[in-house]
Amino acid sequence: MNIANVTSRFALVANLDNSEIYKWRILIGDACNYVYSHLKKRALNKNDKRRVEVLCALYAYRLYSLYKAENITSFTAGDVRIESSGDEIKKANDLWNEYAGKWRDLIDSENFLFGRVI
Numbered sequence: 001m002n003i004a005n006v007t008s009r010f011a012l013v014a015n016l017d018n019s020e021i022y023k024w025r026i027l028i029g030d031a032c033n034y035v036y037s038h039l040k041k042r043a044l045n046k047n048d049k050r051r052v053e054v055l056c057a058l059y060a061y062r063l064y065s066l067y068k069a070e071n072i073t074s075f076t077a078g079d080v081r082i083e084s085s086g087d088e089i090k091k092a093n094d095l096w097n098e099y100a101g102k103w104r105d106l107i108d109s110e111n112f113l114f115g116r117v118i
Helices: 003-014 016-036 046-067 086-104
Strands: 072-077 079-083
Touching: 003 016, 016 046, 016 086, 046 086
Parallel strands: none
Antiparallel strands: 072 079
Protein backbone atom coordinates (compact mmCIF):
# COMPACT_ATOMS: atom_id res chain seq x y z
CA MET A 1 0.00 0.00 0.00
CA ASN A 2 1.18 3.49 -0.80
CA ILE A 3 0.24 5.87 2.04
CA ALA A 4 0.77 8.86 -0.27
CA ASN A 5 -1.97 7.54 -2.56
CA VAL A 6 -4.29 7.04 0.40
CA THR A 7 -3.55 10.55 1.66
CA SER A 8 -4.16 12.07 -1.79
CA ARG A 9 -7.48 10.29 -2.14
CA PHE A 10 -8.50 11.29 1.37
CA ALA A 11 -7.61 14.94 0.68
CA LEU A 12 -9.68 14.82 -2.49
CA VAL A 13 -12.86 13.45 -0.92
CA ALA A 14 -12.49 15.57 2.24
CA ASN A 15 -11.78 18.68 0.13
CA LEU A 16 -8.59 19.49 2.06
CA ASP A 17 -5.50 21.19 0.76
CA ASN A 18 -1.91 20.24 1.60
CA SER A 19 -1.66 22.71 4.48
CA GLU A 20 -4.59 21.00 6.26
CA ILE A 21 -3.76 17.37 5.54
CA TYR A 22 -0.81 17.10 7.95
CA LYS A 23 -2.96 17.18 11.08
CA TRP A 24 -5.03 14.23 9.82
CA ARG A 25 -2.10 11.87 9.08
CA ILE A 26 -2.58 9.89 12.29
CA LEU A 27 -6.27 9.37 11.53
CA ILE A 28 -5.34 8.20 8.00
CA GLY A 29 -2.81 5.75 9.42
CA ASP A 30 -5.32 4.44 11.94
CA ALA A 31 -7.91 3.97 9.19
CA CYS A 32 -5.37 2.06 7.07
CA ASN A 33 -4.45 -0.21 9.97
CA TYR A 34 -8.10 -0.88 10.68
CA VAL A 35 -8.95 -1.66 7.05
CA TYR A 36 -5.92 -3.95 6.80
CA SER A 37 -7.00 -5.79 9.95
CA HIS A 38 -10.24 -6.71 8.13
CA LEU A 39 -8.73 -7.95 4.87
CA LYS A 40 -10.02 -11.31 3.73
CA LYS A 41 -6.93 -12.10 1.67
CA ARG A 42 -3.27 -11.35 2.25
CA ALA A 43 -1.83 -11.87 -1.24
CA LEU A 44 -2.92 -8.72 -3.07
CA ASN A 45 -2.32 -8.02 -6.73
CA LYS A 46 -1.79 -4.50 -8.06
CA ASN A 47 -5.51 -3.88 -8.60
CA ASP A 48 -6.37 -5.19 -5.12
CA LYS A 49 -3.80 -2.83 -3.57
CA ARG A 50 -5.34 0.12 -5.40
CA ARG A 51 -8.80 -0.86 -4.19
CA VAL A 52 -7.54 -1.22 -0.61
CA GLU A 53 -6.01 2.27 -0.86
CA VAL A 54 -9.41 3.63 -1.89
CA LEU A 55 -11.08 1.81 1.00
CA CYS A 56 -8.51 3.20 3.44
CA ALA A 57 -9.09 6.74 2.17
CA LEU A 58 -12.87 6.36 2.39
CA TYR A 59 -12.74 4.92 5.89
CA ALA A 60 -10.46 7.78 6.95
CA TYR A 61 -12.97 10.20 5.42
CA ARG A 62 -15.76 8.52 7.35
CA LEU A 63 -13.88 8.99 10.63
CA TYR A 64 -12.88 12.53 9.66
CA SER A 65 -16.50 13.48 8.98
CA LEU A 66 -17.49 12.26 12.44
CA TYR A 67 -14.68 14.24 14.08
CA LYS A 68 -15.55 17.38 12.15
CA ALA A 69 -19.32 17.18 12.67
CA GLU A 70 -20.58 20.57 13.75
CA ASN A 71 -24.16 19.69 14.57
CA ILE A 72 -24.01 16.51 16.59
CA THR A 73 -27.54 15.98 17.82
CA SER A 74 -27.07 12.70 19.68
CA PHE A 75 -24.28 10.53 21.06
CA THR A 76 -24.64 7.11 22.70
CA ALA A 77 -21.57 5.41 24.12
CA GLY A 78 -23.11 2.00 24.82
CA ASP A 79 -23.66 0.98 21.21
CA VAL A 80 -21.45 3.72 19.79
CA ARG A 81 -24.16 5.70 18.03
CA ILE A 82 -23.44 9.22 16.81
CA GLU A 83 -26.06 11.24 14.98
CA SER A 84 -25.64 14.50 13.20
CA SER A 85 -27.66 16.55 10.81
CA GLY A 86 -24.53 17.13 8.74
CA ASP A 87 -24.59 16.16 5.08
CA GLU A 88 -20.88 15.32 5.16
CA ILE A 89 -21.44 12.39 7.52
CA LYS A 90 -24.14 11.03 5.23
CA LYS A 91 -21.89 11.48 2.21
CA ALA A 92 -18.99 9.74 3.97
CA ASN A 93 -21.19 6.85 5.11
CA ASP A 94 -22.76 6.47 1.68
CA LEU A 95 -19.35 6.40 -0.03
CA TRP A 96 -17.97 3.91 2.47
CA ASN A 97 -21.02 1.63 2.26
CA GLU A 98 -21.02 1.70 -1.54
CA TYR A 99 -17.36 0.74 -1.91
CA ALA A 100 -17.25 -1.67 1.03
CA GLY A 101 -20.20 -3.48 -0.51
CA LYS A 102 -18.81 -3.41 -4.02
CA TRP A 103 -15.42 -4.73 -2.89
CA ARG A 104 -16.55 -7.18 -0.23
CA ASP A 105 -14.24 -9.75 -1.82
CA LEU A 106 -11.39 -7.83 -0.13
CA ILE A 107 -12.74 -6.99 3.32
CA ASP A 108 -15.05 -8.25 5.98
CA SER A 109 -17.12 -5.07 6.06
CA GLU A 110 -19.74 -6.44 8.46
CA ASN A 111 -17.43 -6.12 11.47
CA PHE A 112 -16.31 -2.52 11.00
CA LEU A 113 -16.65 0.00 13.77
CA PHE A 114 -19.85 2.04 13.28
CA GLY A 115 -21.10 -0.67 10.95
CA ARG A 116 -21.84 -3.10 13.75
CA VAL A 117 -20.51 -3.37 17.26
CA ILE A 118 -18.90 -6.77 17.82
